[in-house]
Amino acid sequence: MQIFLDEIESRTPAGIAAAIGRLIASGALAPGDRLPTVREFAALLGVSPATISHAWQALGSVGLIVSRGRSGTFVLDTAPKWLPARSQSMVGRHQSARIDLSRGTPDPQLLPALGPALSRVSQRAVTPIYQDLPVIPELLTVLSESWPYPVESVTVVDGALDAISRSLDAVTRFGDRVIVESPGFPPFFDLLDQLGLERVPVDVDRHGIVPASFRAALTLGPTAVILQPRAQNPTGASMTALRAEVLAGLLAEHRLNADTVVIEDDHSGEISISPDVSLGRWLPNRVLHVRSFSKSHGPDLRIAALGGPASLVDPIVARRMLGPGWTSRMLQTILYDLLTSRESVDEISEARRIYFARQKALADALREHGLDLAQADGINAWLAVNDERDAIVQLAASGIRVAGGSPFFATEPAPAFIRVTAGALPDDIEPIAAALAAIARGANDGGNGVEAGSGRVPGVHSLEARWA
Structure with a gap:
């Protein structure tokens, strides 16, 4: 005792x-x-x-x-063993919380209704031949026309992580180095560990990967780069066109990186308030761009588009033909309907507006409590705290559940942060903002995360100016 x-x-x-x-x-x-x-x-x-x-x-x-x-x-004992390591640390085998802001998933009420789309799908799961095109033509047209840069080849896979995994399988070998954002998406780190790939972490700020950190990482000769161009998980940062041009310029600067492939995970594009941006605009032959529809249209659709040069995409398509073959054409038909019907387009537009309003409400309310936090994009916000564990427990005592920040860092020890799913905020935000501000107030800004306030990192401005 x-x-x-x-x-x-x-x-x-x-x-x-x-x-x-x-x-x-x-x-x-x-x-x-x-x-x-x-x-x-x-x-x-x-x-x-x-x-x-x-x-x-x-x-x-x-x-x-x-x-x-x-x-x-x-x-409590450890999480289920079938979960990857970092997912075990994030698993929520919890009792119910009054307000759950930990999950990082979209608000179910803001997903488009599937009924109309389902009613227009064929009653039979028929496909004429197994070797038919893996993407239905009408969906391929919509995807190609909306791509952020002219693209040679687009295919459809079973979600963003499936696309990232298959891209890494195609372009890396055991022991290769891969640049990752830190903080970044924990399953990326687990995936690299599974594949025997070495993580090379780079810092991020409110505009994406920090150029000075990226330049240093490139001296290690990475085979690939994984980045999130919009609504970065966990920080909510979105990359500007200027930042993308800077990063592309750094990649093109050294012969050592002549074959480095960029894999972009645009997981929240349809609900992001930021313009579509890709390094593929400057490096079209070295970028695999992934567009997922889980956050906007529903996680259980398990569908994402993967586009890039045919020399990179076609081997991925060929390998899938010896596995799942193709993503269900029924699901593709549903997605096509959701992307083109006026009702669904309007629903997604309204969801984007509501997520923006919730992020703004959180940033404004925190500012009223003396915490200057730049407004995030998408559904997540990222707050520095004095002690991660204490912050989680103290908020839980108030009936608020958040996610700890440590799994999101590619190296240890990790700075103290929490991720808040702002997209799940209720209408009455004031008591939540007061509780968040109380545990965040006094924490050091910056570190490896997005800075409060300006979001600037020393040395970035001059580097961007050089490449502007």
Whole structure:
């Protein structure tokens, strides 16, 4: 019992929960350890059982402890083994939270209705021959015409990660180096580890990859670069055309990088408020651009477009013919309908407007509380905090769940950040903003994340000016 007395500084639900969270994070409490009963702990600390119950609820809501009825309350064991490493650290086997801003998924209410599109799909899953074109012609036309640069070849795959995985399979070999954003999307890091590829992290600011960091990484001779041009996960940063031109110029500058391939994950394009941008405008023969429709049209559609030079795309198509063959033409027909019908287009436009309004409301409300945060694009926002674990637990005690920032960094130790799914914010944002500002206030700006305020990083302006 002494371990609890030594750690607990504040005997409020939030203070108790934060202390237990620190003990779990440090390993002083291990997975499977049994905690005292509510009454035992209340008597030890001299507080009411209700205070301990509220602390336990906060810890349970962020997946740190679990109640097993009469058997007691235990430190939660590890996540399912079938999940990749970083996904295990993000998994949400939680009790319900009053407000869940942790998931990074679109608001289900803002996805377009599928009924009209489904009613226009054939009643039979017929395909004339297995070797037919993998993309239905009408969808291919729509995708090609909306691509951010003239493209030789476009195919359809089963979601953005499928596209990234197949692109890496096609252009890398075991031991190759791959540039990744840090912070970036955790499954990218897991994927590189699975493929035996070395991560080369680069910093990001509110305009995308920082040129000075990119230039340094290019000296290592990477085989590929993975970047998110719009609504970057987790920061919500969107790349400007000027920044894209700078990065393309740096790639073209050295012979060492003559064969480096850029893989772009445009996962939120349809709900982004930023213009479509791609390094393919300047390096069309070295860019594989991925456009996913999960955030805008529905994660369960499992569909994304992959486009680039035929020399890179055609081998990917050929390899898929020896696996899944093609992405369901029924799903392609549904996507085509959603991309072209007036009702669906209007629904997506309204979703984009609402996500923008929620991001703006969050940025404005935080500013009222003295926290200057640049408005993010897409559905996520990124906040620096003093202590990640304490921030998660304290917010959980207020009924708010957020995602910890450490899985999003490609290196350790990671700065203290949290990711907030602003796209899931309710109408009454004030109490949420007050809680977020309270835990973020005083944290150092910058680090490896997007800076509060200007979002500038020393040395960037002069480099951009050189390439403008």
